[in-house]
Amino acid sequence: MFWEEKTLNQMTEPEWESLCDGCGKCCLIKLEDEDTGEVIFTNLSCKLLNVKTCQCNDYTNRAKFVPDCIKMTQKDIKQYAWLPQSCAYRLLDEGKKLPDWHPLISGDPKTVVEAGISAIGKIETEEGVEEEDVVDYIVQWPKI
Numbered sequence: 001m002f003w004e005e006k007t008l009n010q011m012t013e014p015e016w017e018s019l020c021d022g023c024g025k026c027c028l029i030k031l032e033d034e035d036t037g038e039v040i041f042t043n044l045s046c047k048l049l050n051v052k053t054c055q056c057n058d059y060t061n062r063a064k065f066v067p068d069c070i071k072m073t074q075k076d077i078k079q080y081a082w083l084p085q086s087c088a089y090r091l092l093d094e095g096k097k098l099p100d101w102h103p104l105i106s107g108d109p110k111t112v113v114e115a116g117i118s119a120i121g122k123i124e125t126e127e128g129v130e131e132e133d134v135v136d137y138i139v140q141w142p143k144i
């Protein structure tokens with residue numbers, strides 16, 4: 001099991017990519033508290049996210065449509081303190097194990113939904129929502 005034998009920095013690109021469970025929580029619109037720097041989640045998704053599958057509609061060309069989309073790499077993982085507690089990158093960086101519902105353990109991506117980790121069914125698209133109304137969509141559950 002490469003995730004038990006290697007550090008994040010030692011992983012190949014495909015290994016690194018396979019750690020993502022597809023929960024979709026990092027594709028939600030986030031706000032930053034000006035005073036504390038705390039990152040606050042909303043249940044609005046990036047306009048490019050398919051809210052039914054939590055897959056990016058154009059991952060290859062996403063930078064064209066969403067210039068601030070983040071590509072996480074091994075080098076800068078520490079910058080992403082806001083990642084959900086369930087996120088494999090965070091778990092492994094903190095020396096924790098992958099949970100039983102993770103697709104690399106269960107062998108089935110559906111377990112992410114069954115365990116209530118996925119954002120599927122809990123979100124709506126940001127499209128059509130006015131910027132000043134985004135605060136109305138603040139939620140806590142994506143942190144978990």
Ligand code: SF4
Pocket residue numbers: 019020021022023024025026027083084086087088089
């Ligand atoms: S929060 Fe982590 S596991 Fe979930 S989609 Fe984002 S990178 Fe993947």
Ligand code: SF4
Pocket residue numbers: 026027028046047048049050055056057058059062066069070
């Ligand atoms: S562009 Fe795609 S990968 Fe990036 S935040 Fe939006 S949906 Fe997620």
